Amino acid sequence: MMAGELTIGVLQMRPLSTYLQEEISKRFLLFKYWQVPPDLRREFLAEHAASIKAVVADGVRGADSDLIDALPHLEIVSSHSSGLDKTDLNKCRENGIRVTYTPHAMTDDVADLAILLALATMRRICGADTFVRRVPLMLLQFSGKSVGIIGLGRIGSAIARRAEAFGCSISYHSRQPKPNLRYKYCSSVIDLASNSQILIVASALTQETHHIVNREVIDALGEDGIIVNIARGSQIDESELVSALAERRLGGAGLDVLEHEPEVPDLLSKLDNVVLSPHVGANTSETRKAMADLVVGNLEAYFSNKPLLTPVL
Amino acid sequence: MEAIGVLMMCPMNNYLEEELDRRFKLFRYWTQPRKREFLTQHGESIRAVVGNASAGADAVLIDALPKLEIVSSYSVGLDKIDLIKCEEKGIRVTNTPDVLTDDVADLAIGLMLAVLRRICVCDKYVRSGKWKHGDFKLTTKFSGKRVGIIGLGRIGLAIAKRAEAFDCPISYYSRSKKSNTNYKYYESLIELASNCDILVVACALTPETTHIVNREVMNALGPNGVLINIGRGPHVDEPELVSALVEGRLGGAGLDVFEKEPHVPEQLFKLENVVLLPHVGSGTVETRIAMADLVLGNLEAYFANKPLLTPVV
Numbered sequence: 001m002m003a004g005e006l007t008i009g010v011l012q013m014r015p016l017s018t019y020l021q022e023e024i025s026k027r028f029l030l031f032k033y034w035q036v037p038p039d040l041r042r043e044f045l046a047e048h049a050a051s052i053k054a055v056v057a058d059g060v061r062g063a064d065s066d067l068i069d070a071l072p073h074l075e076i077v078s079s080h081s082s083g084l085d086k087t088d089l090n091k092c093r094e095n096g097i098r099v100t101y102t103p104h105a106m107t108d109d110v111a112d113l114a115i116l117l118a119l120a121t122m123r124r125i126c127g128a129d130t131f132v133r134r135v136p137l138m139l140l141q142f143s144g145k146s147v148g149i150i151g152l153g154r155i156g157s158a159i160a161r162r163a164e165a166f167g168c169s170i171s172y173h174s175r176q177p178k179p180n181l182r183y184k185y186c187s188s189v190i191d192l193a194s195n196s197q198i199l200i201v202a203s204a205l206t207q208e209t210h211h212i213v214n215r216e217v218i219d220a221l222g223e224d225g226i227i228v229n230i231a232r233g234s235q236i237d238e239s240e241l242v243s244a245l246a247e248r249r250l251g252g253a254g255l256d257v258l259e260h261e262p263e264v265p266d267l268l269s270k271l272d273n274v275v276l277s278p279h280v281g282a283n284t285s286e287t288r289k290a291m292a293d294l295v296v297g298n299l300e301a302y303f304s305n306k307p308l309l310t311p312v313l
Numbered sequence: 314m315e316a317i318g319v320l321m322m323c324p325m326n327n328y329l330e331e332e333l334d335r336r337f338k339l340f341r342y343w344t345q346p347r348k349r350e351f352l353t354q355h356g357e358s359i360r361a362v363v364g365n366a367s368a369g370a371d372a373v374l375i376d377a378l379p380k381l382e383i384v385s386s387y388s389v390g391l392d393k394i395d396l397i398k399c400e401e402k403g404i405r406v407t408n409t410p411d412v413l414t415d416d417v418a419d420l421a422i423g424l425m426l427a428v429l430r431r432i433c434v435c436d437k438y439v440r441s442g443k444w445k446h447g448d449f450k451l452t453t454k455f456s457g458k459r460v461g462i463i464g465l466g467r468i469g470l471a472i473a474k475r476a477e478a479f480d481c482p483i484s485y486y487s488r489s490k491k492s493n494t495n496y497k498y499y500e501s502l503i504e505l506a507s508n509c510d511i512l513v514v515a516c517a518l519t520p521e522t523t524h525i526v527n528r529e530v531m532n533a534l535g536p537n538g539v540l541i542n543i544g545r546g547p548h549v550d551e552p553e554l555v556s557a558l559v560e561g562r563l564g565g566a567g568l569d570v571f572e573k574e575p576h577v578p579e580q581l582f583k584l585e586n587v588v589l590l591p592h593v594g595s596g597t598v599e600t601r602i603a604m605a606d607l608v609l610g611n612l613e614a615y616f617a618n619k620p621l622l623t624p625v626v
Contacts, residue, residue: 112455119420123419128590132589141419143415164478165474166475264439277435277449284430284451288451
């Protein structure tokens with residue numbers, strides 16, 4: 001470890017894993033933002049701004065514009081996530097702040113959950129489990145169904161590969177068609193929804209993808225359609241989704257993320273044609289360790305003047 | 314064909330029942346309060362039996378139906394039919410292979426994912442509002458786990474094909490090594506169990522395979538191992554399974570079948586590392602219709618002197 005490294009302040013926004021916190025503490029001076037009462041945060045930042053050179057962000061809480069303004073010595077944001085919508089990348093770029101993330105570590109887990117949510121929704125695994133434990137089911141076949149994926153990046157491709165093994169046909173929508181792919185490209189999400197029975201949101205959250213699944217898309221998917229969201233809650237117009245599910249204009253949904261998580265619309269929590277999980281896409285011990293190692297690895301590389309492992313900026 | 318007596322053993326599917334009623338003279342065994350009397354009175358009129366996974370044609374029934382010519386099973390499993398006796402008496406037997414392979418394989422993967430990622434517990438966590446008070450705990454990654462399959466028939470192979478797409482190394486145990494696959498073969502079930510993370514039962518139930526998953530096998534699978542049963546309840550020594558789970562000698566289980574369905578051991582209800590389903594392996598709308606059509610198709614073919622569609626005997 002470099003001399004003086006222990007004086008480098010690292011501000012972690014939320015608790016992520018004991019392993020991560022321990023590893024950061026061994027090497028840096030860790031500030032735990034989540035332990036600061038909300039009304040005292042401004043004071044806290046003013047007091048420690050001089051020492052804080054790094055922020056550990058994540059998929060739920062990042063380095064937004066206000067935070068960056070409050071930390072004039074900030075040099076690097078190491079995000080424990082693949083999604084960067086919670087960090088103000090433009091502001092980072094303007095201020096020469098480096099940004100890293102954990103792109104590959106979670107791909108398998110999130111793809112696994114997407115398939116699980118589709119299977120669990122269509123085969124009513126949770127409902128059936130409750131039925132056995134005490135509390136007659138119309139179940140839908142998963143194999144061979146047409147799957148439409150919004151966003152064919154790492155995670156979208158990993159989902160497609162798994163779904164293909166179940167005999168599903170794959171189509172996708174993304175900003176540009178990807179060359180050399182055997183999957184069908186749809187130039188609009190409505191087109192994709194009209195041609196799929198299972199629509200899976202796997203795109204990054206940006207201004208363009210906010211509410212990309214809206215009423216028209218839900219109508220195009222139809223009453224036999226299923227939506228799976230393992231990306232970000234605000235990519236779906238949630239109030240439209242909930243009405244469509246309650247009125248059976250949409251067949252079902254498997255949701256790992258919600259617009260205002262952890263708030264869950266009351267109506268949604270009572271429906272039997274949905275499966276809900278509390279943003280656990282990448283929350284396995286194995287993957288969390290891999291992500292933590294990347295976060296710490298990036299910080300160490302930066303402060304030893306070595307090339308960053310997984311830079312975004 | 315309205316004069317041909319068909320005995321349906323239990324309620325299994327409304328569409329099948331209606332069609333049998335329409336095309337034949339249907340006797341509903343489960344509605345008879347005094348079954349012995351019923352068989353004495355009507356036994357001579359019955360030329361066909363339609364059974365399923367719960368009730369088929371055992372030796373006692375076959376003896377009571379002297380004019381029985383064909384047993385058409387609404388299942389792929391034949392453990393409820395005395396095949397030897399049928400062969401001796403020249404009674405034809407048909408089942409419903411292939412049409413349900415995908416559904417059962419889907420459910421096997423669904424159970425593996427559901428147990429490892431704790432989806433049912435997650436879903437309850439969200440609906441109960443607990444998410445507002447904290448994140449859900451970390452679970453276990455599925456992708457890349459070693460999957461061991463008991464029985465590499467149609468269903469076993471379909472499970473292997475799906476699991477491979479999640480980068481799961483595949484191994485298997487069966488009566489003999491299969492020449493048409495490259496999956497790793499183990500000569501004993503204990504060896505297979507010692508060398509996999511997830512063990513799935515996918516073989517036929519016979520006297521040899523009854524309780525094939527016993528205490529030794531479960532101990533070999535171990536405290537991080539998961540057992541998936543989409544075969545038949547009696548494949549697994551159920552009291553041993555319950556102790557192994559309660560004592561932590563076995564890591565988890567996904568069960569669609571039980572020794573004395575619909576009875577399920579209550580000690581399992583409190584466990585978060587199990588997922589319990591009410592024998593829904595083939596229970597999708599699409600597949601149940603396909604199975605019914607096969608049962609009807611076989612009966613019609615038989616009584617029109619045409620070749621059977623899916624004969625076993």
